[in-house]
Amino acid sequence: MDTQAILLTLRLATVTTLALMVIAIPLAGWLAFSASRMKPVVAAIAALPLVLPPTVLGYYLLVALGPTTLFGRGLAEMLGHPLAFSFEGLVVGSVLYSLPFAVQPMVAGFRNINPALLETAQLLGAKPSTIFRDIVLPLSRASLLTSALLSFTHTVGEFGVVLMLGGNIPGVTRTLSIALYDQTQDFNYAAANRTALLLVGISLATLMALYTLWFGSLNKNASRAGSKLQRGGVRG
Amino acid sequence: MAEPTAFLRAVLRHRVPGFELDAQIALTHSWTWLFGPSGAGKTTLLRMLCGLERPQAGSIILGREQLTDTLRNFQKPSCERGIGLVMQEPLLFPHWTVAQNLLFAMEQTSRTSGKEMTGAFDERGKLDVLMERFRIGHIAKKKPVEISGGEKQRVALARAVAAPAKLLLLDEPLTGLDATLREELMTTLRSLLARRGTPVLAVTHDVGEVFSVPGEVMTMEEGRIVEQGPAKIVLAKQREQLLQKLRGDEA
Structure with missing residues (x-):
């Protein structure tokens, strides 16, 4: 079993998820509440990784972060090594690749809050930042959790961006999906089977955690409201 | 006059x-x-x-x-603006208890633009007075889903006057509350607002x-x-x- 690849994959997914939470929360807040005319443009760019082949994203990142651009050279100077073919490079690629999976559930969650509730807070004298922190975020807990778990699972399963941007350096950029590709190319089906099963296991476990929490919160709300409807619905 | x-x-x-x-x-x-x-x-x-x-x-x-x-x-x-509004729908913040709903309103000092700012030290005392006035002390620790429609409206009114407003x-x-409750809340509200x-x-x-x-x-x-x-x-x-x-x- 390729422990190195497992640990690397989990580390990449964790770091990516944390970075995504920091980036996606303000971005989603802006997309949900801003009245700016730039909104469709930003929304489209943020959703682009959903439809773009990961190799395209990987290619552009490889070029942008590589030594041929001023930006890439500056970054390399700062880090002491080029961003491409490094773990940090993979994080950048993964963050962009999974961005829509973090942003979309958040935007949906934020917009699902009764606007009259937010107006009430305004009239009580709360500034927009206070409303966002004290009312919008706590009321969107389920969406934030969904975002985090989807980002994590999506990063675990990413392949194209990693291959383009990171190559296949054991312990640095060789994630489980790359390892699986290698093993298949080598006709090492025993190893490939184990890796594939592991990837299915991680993804399934994360999704099950997601749905358990999600249905759990439904149950809690339902029982608190004295309704058995939703509980029955989940069981059936 | x-x-x-x-x-x-x-x-x-x-x-x-x-x-x-x-x-x-x-x-x-x-x-x-x-x-x-x-x-x-x-x-x-x-x-x-x-x-x-x-x-x-x-x-x-x-x-x-x-x-x-x-x-x-x-x-x-x-x-x-310092203008309060209470509507037919109570619009309590569902993730907070009754007391937390009121405290949130008290803490938003921007509403009074510094003129009548309440110090944190007497906030607790003010909260108790307010809850007693609107007779919601017994539900202070309950969340909005756990209280009745009439109680929700009491809390909504108390929250709207938790911090002084200009209007x-x-x-x-x-609307929709029974006559006795309406009269009681109206009296409470009027005496409080007249005093302020x-x-x-x-x-x-x-x-x-x-x-x-x-x-x-x-x-x-x-x-x-x-x-x-x-x-x-x-x-x-x-x-x-x-x-x-x-x-x-x-x-």
Whole structure:
């Protein structure tokens, strides 16, 4: 079993998820509440990784972060090594690749809050930042959790961006999906089977955690409201 | 009794398909009723006063402060206006307890723009007084889903007055509650606001309610203020109109 690849994959997914939470929360807040005319443009760019082949994203990142651009050279100077073919490079690629999976559930969650509730807070004298922190975020807990778990699972399963941007350096950029590709190319089906099963296991476990929490919160709300409807619905 | 000059002046024009608002108002009394049929634009008027909506043209001045001036493209944000609003729907924050809902309102100091800021040290005491006044002490630790509709409305009113406001707008917050509770809450609210000197503009379409609280009445129809004055005079005509309509229906 390729422990190195497992640990690397989990580390990449964790770091990516944390970075995504920091980036996606303000971005989603802006997309949900801003009245700016730039909104469709930003929304489209943020959703682009959903439809773009990961190799395209990987290619552009490889070029942008590589030594041929001023930006890439500056970054390399700062880090002491080029961003491409490094773990940090993979994080950048993964963050962009999974961005829509973090942003979309958040935007949906934020917009699902009764606007009259937010107006009430305004009239009580709360500034927009206070409303966002004290009312919008706590009321969107389920969406934030969904975002985090989807980002994590999506990063675990990413392949194209990693291959383009990171190559296949054991312990640095060789994630489980790359390892699986290698093993298949080598006709090492025993190893490939184990890796594939592991990837299915991680993804399934994360999704099950997601749905358990999600249905759990439904149950809690339902029982608190004295309704058995939703509980029955989940069981059936 | 001579009333002072108007503390609030507003000229509001707004036209959208199917609705036109063209209202000039001057509030002079500590309690003003905004009376009119549904669809007359009462709620829109209130939303413009507190800054939730922007009129296409107009100006609002509260005290000496300009709140809206479309000529200068100026619109003071709702959170800085110091105008409270309670609607028929209580709109309590569902993730907080009753006490937390009230504390949130107390903590938003921007509302009073520093003038009557409450220190954190006496916040707890103020909270207790407020809860006792609105008789919600026993549900302080409960969340909105755990309390009844009447209790929710008590909390909503208490929250709206948790911090001093320059003007309180009531958009039929007592509609749908039983008569005893309405009367009790109205008395509580009136004595508190009178003590603080907070003026009220309250929407109603219930003639009986207007006579229960002394003040001025503004009648609104199809986006216009048609009349303004003491209830006895303004609503005498209103009653006459109603009677005429009834007679007409019978004929």
